[in-house]
Amino acid sequence: MKQIKIFSPATIANLSCGFDVLGCCLDTIGDEMKVSLTDTPRISIEIINGANLPTDPEKNVAGVATKALLEHLGKNVGVHITITKGIKAGSGIGSSAASSAGAVWAVNQILGSPLKAKELIPFAMEGERAASGNAHADNVAPALLGGFTLVRSYDPLEVIGLPSPADLYATVIHPHIEIKTSDSRSVLKKNVTLEQAITQWGNLGGLIAGLYTNDYGLIGRSLKDVIIEPLRSILIPAFKEVQYEAVIAGALGCGISGSGPSIFALSKGREIAHKVGQFMGEVYATTKLDYDIHISKINPEGIRVIP
Amino acid sequence: MKQIKIFSPATIANLSCGFDVLGCCLDTIGDEMKVSLTDTPRISIEIINGANLPTDPEKNVAGVATKALLEHLGKNVGVHITITKGIKAGSGIGSSAASSAGAVWAVNQILGSPLKAKELIPFAMEGERAASGNAHADNVAPALLGGFTLVRSYDPLEVIGLPSPADLYATVIHPHIEIKTSDSRSVLKKNVTLEQAITQWGNLGGLIAGLYTNDYGLIGRSLKDVIIEPLRSILIPAFKEVQYEAVIAGALGCGISGSGPSIFALSKGREIAHKVGQFMGEVYATTKLDYDIHISKINPEGIRVIP
Structure with a gap:
């Protein structure tokens, strides 16, 4: 598989009583991302409709997260990421998290899933660090795991998937x-x-x-x-x-x-x-x-x- | 049924991360209490081995809790309570809670269970108020309900029973x-x-x-x-x-x-x-x-x- 197209959902963090620890995953709003492996070992970003988002992979959260993952995996491959934003930046429903989490999830898939979804959280968090200066997990965790998630601890990082009532x-x-x-x-x-x-x-x-x-x-x-x-x-x-x-x-x-x-x-x-x-x-x-x-x-x- | 004998267990409150909200119920340590209905409409307390505990029903936590329950039920009956303390006062494992909760549980049983165990919590809490000046629920709730309990809210009071792993x-x-x-x-x-x-x-x-x-x-x-x-x-x-x-x-x-x-x-x-x-x-x-x-x-x- 050399190319993958994904939907990376918006998320709600905090959920009133769970400041900095709880989040949940939405279904009808999110970004679409196309990720492909390329021959030259560099990361490139293309933004279809995200006004003012950087395409420099050192500044774009998807690029930062992807770089962190590739370094961890020791993979010297090229990755091209096309992002069609469905989530408005600054709206408070995990716009940067969708890009960061989506990028590492897709790259991991395309490389044959060497890591589990939960293991991708720290790399997606690097995207969050680039976006806000704070490597928080309460949006990237529900985007990667679905449902509700609890960040029990940051040091060491432990995220717990919680069930979600069907209705x-x-x-x-x-x-x-x-x-x-x-x-x-x-x-x-x-x-x-x-x-x-x-x-x-x-x-x-x-x-x-x-x-x-x-x-x-x-x-x-x-x-x-x-x-x-x-x-x-x-x-x-x-x-x-x-x-x-x-x-x-x-x-x-x-x-x-x-x-x-x-x-x-x-x-x-x-x-x-x-x-x-x-x-x-x-x-x-x-x-x-x-x-x-x-x-x-x-x-x-x-x-x-x-x- | 005019007399009942019960075991009222010790409890652990707080449980590290759950200050003022969590508690759990023990099984091998607790008080034994005998409660009987009497003809004269007054509450009397007899302590078998609890050093320095008051027998004045206005001061003994079991008496205070019983009085609160009887007033709520509108029952003008007499109650005699004999307490054999198995829990040392001041040990931090719910000594006053065992007496308060045990008293209201036994009186409710002997009166044909007009209230559910959860509904007895507020009356047992009156015993806690008499003991410490603070009507807390984190010991009386696990004594009454068993297992682990969470006091989600005091105003209004809501206590949630949590499951407990078998081992x-x-x-x-x-x-x-x-x-x-x-x-x-x-x-x-x-x-x-x-x-x-x-x-x-x-x-x-x-x-x-x-x-x-x-x-x-x-x-x-x-x-x-x-x-x-x-x-x-x-x-x-x-x-x-x-x-x-x-x-x-x-x-x-x-x-x-x-x-x-x-x-x-x-x-x-x-x-x-x-x-x-x-x-x-x-x-x-x-x-x-x-x-x-x-x-x-x-x-x-x-x-x-x-x-």
């Missing part, structure tokens, strides 16, 4: 504003109260228990964030209204996707997820903000080959 | 020192760093995932506490040595039971749990401290009727 759907609304990474970080506080932390880890435990037992109600009651959301939500216009409308429409819970500005909601069933999207959209429809809405089943498999 | 054993060593509640609280800090909190909730998530998947290794890797243990362990003589020896002997993990001074370890299998006890004991054997060692399977059912 769980995500609704994501992306208001077209830019939140600078520096702003989304600077609003965070270095310290939290022990009481807040206890509330947060009680909810994280509840969410994980809910995923294992298909308890949609418990998942919903656990989707709370008393630490990050109160600080970051001020950067997102009408966040509270959108959250309120999502719950009124029947969502199990609603919070900030990654570091925003996208807002996610989880619902039981496609029908409610669509209604949630409609209610969320009506909030922004009364403003001058443009926005996209995505409705997606949780994707249990992650990145996949497409024809 | 999981606890070793508890109780050095005979007194840690004042005021001391075990005053060493805690009001604030923690966000980074510590993330580490802690990653481990809590890992522990819960390990319980659902019978992954003993994951349970062990998750039994870490970067927040409370570094502060409280200084109150427990030779804590680090005991912890080290437990792990050398094959324990999955080891930490402070409740607020101490008992130290717990979890192991896979009875044989390792015994070896862990032996290694732990050897640390205190070189000191002048007296100590008890308990080896117990995790008790999946909680409080039980005995002949």
Whole structure:
């Protein structure tokens, strides 16, 4: 096999109570990537529609991740990567992760799968480091493994795949504003109260228990964030209204996707997820903000080959 | 049925990464209690061997919990409770919780089980409030429900029963020192760093995932506490040595039971749990401290009727 075409999905990181540790994989939105082996041992990147993304393989996250993987494997091969972005950069649903994870997944496939999906995470994380200065795993892990993932530890890295109830759907609304990474970080506080932390880890435990037992109600009651959301939500216009409308429409819970500005909601069933999207959209429809809405089943498999 | 005799087990709260939210139920150590309905509508308490425990039902935790339950049920009956303590007060393995939970469980049984075990938690918590000023649930919940329990939320109260791998054993060593509640609280800090909190909730998530998947290794890797243990362990003589020896002997993990001074370890299998006890004991054997060692399977059912 000398060429492969893949779909690399968007992901929701943090999921309210799981800041920096939880993520889940979407199914209906993502990037398409074509990866082929070439004769000259260099990495080249071609971007079809990603405005302003670098094609220099030392700067493009897919190039950085691919280089890290090839070095690890000791493979002196050439790789050409064509990326058709379906995820808008800076939307908060794992745009850089889709490119990084997709690149290493495809290259690994084309080389005969020397590594398992989980073993690819550290190389995809190098792409994340290039994108944001922080080699986080909470988007690349669900993109590579599908479903929900928990980063139990970074040192040493341990990622755990969590089950996902069959009828769980995500609704994501992306208001077209830019939140600078520096702003989304600077609003965070270095310290939290022990009481807040206890509330947060009680909810994280509840969410994980809910995923294992298909308890949609418990998942919903656990989707709370008393630490990050109160600080970051001020950067997102009408966040509270959108959250309120999502719950009124029947969502199990609603919070900030990654570091925003996208807002996610989880619902039981496609029908409610669509209604949630409609209610969320009506909030922004009364403003001058443009926005996209995505409705997606949780994707249990992650990145996949497409024809 | 006018009289019932029960075994009310000891419990381990916190379990390293689950401060204030996790607990598990032991099987070989606990209190025996006899509860009978009487003709005169008053609560009376008889203590067989619990040194210095009050028999005034307004002060004894079993009396306080019973009174709260009877008031809720609107039952104007008399109850006589005889407690044979098997758990030493102040040992950190849920002595007050065993009495509180045992009392409400037995009274509920004798009245024809108007409430489910989970519904008894708030009344047992009133006993905890009387004992420590804090109506915590992380000991009474596992005593009442068995296995592992998660307090997802206190407001409103939601407790989740978690599964327990069949071959999981606890070793508890109780050095005979007194840690004042005021001391075990005053060493805690009001604030923690966000980074510590993330580490802690990653481990809590890992522990819960390990319980659902019978992954003993994951349970062990998750039994870490970067927040409370570094502060409280200084109150427990030779804590680090005991912890080290437990792990050398094959324990999955080891930490402070409740607020101490008992130290717990979890192991896979009875044989390792015994070896862990032996290694732990050897640390205190070189000191002048007296100590008890308990080896117990995790008790999946909680409080039980005995002949």
